[in-house]
Amino acid sequence: MSEDFDPARLSADKAARYAELAQEIAAVLEGEPNAVARMATIVSMLASAFEHFFWTGFYVVDPAKGNELVVGPYQGTLGCLRIAFGRGVCGAAAATGEIQIVDDVSAFPGHIACDARSVSEIVAPVRDAEGRLIAVLDVDATVPAAFDGVDAAGLSAILNQTFAMTPVPA
Numbered sequence: 772m773s774e775d776f777d778p779a780r781l782s783a784d785k786a787a788r789y790a791e792l793a794q795e796i797a798a799v800l801e802g803e804p805n806a807v808a809r810m811a812t813i814v815s816m817l818a819s820a821f822e823h824f825f826w827t828g829f830y831v832v833d834p835a836k837g838n839e840l841v842v843g844p845y846q847g848t849l850g851c852l853r854i855a856f857g858r859g860v861c862g863a864a865a866a867t868g869e870i871q872i873v874d875d876v877s878a879f880p881g882h883i884a885c886d887a888r889s890v891s892e893i894v895a896p897v898r899d900a901e902g903r904l905i906a907v908l909d910v911d912a913t914v915p916a917a918f919d920g921v922d923a924a925g926l927s928a929i930l931n932q933t934f935a936m937t938p939v940p941a
């Protein structure tokens with residue numbers, strides 16, 4: 772449960788750390804259907820589990836626009852409010868539906884610099900149980916090449932278990 776969550780107890784090995792974190796997140800969120808509560812909790816637990824996560828947050832698909840992201844729950848310095856599909860790393864993840872790993876954001880065409888200290892980032896699409904894109908998860912670091920396939924797998928697993936669990940048939 773949330774009051775028992777102690778990041779210091781998580782494994783040093785990154786893959787094991789993600790697996791343990793996924794279990795902790797599932798335990799904390801059990802029975803909580805609200806998407807904002809889920810996103811805020813994931814962001815808090817990720818940011819406390821990985822010290823190099825400089826900016827950790829969700830950009831959600833704005834239902835009023837359909838092709839625009841608007842900032843959701845996050846931890847870090849002030850983020851941009853809106854990102855059009857196709858713009859920057861978040862917009863690329865939303866437009867392509869593919870996870871984006873960027874070792875050096877200055878080399879990424881159209882990168883949106885919300886905070887000049889962000890150097891590398893990973894952005895993962897978030898889908899609901901019907902496979903619809905509902906948001907992207909953006910994690911930025913102040914060091915180059917901070918993210919790899921282990922982060923992609925770990926973050927995707929957490930997002931899938933939280934937002935895309937197949938509902939139990941009636």
Ligand code: SME
Binds near residue numbers: 850858889892
């Ligand atoms: N880096 C993102 C913009 C969002 S912020 O960094 C918080 C991008 O280029 O999509």
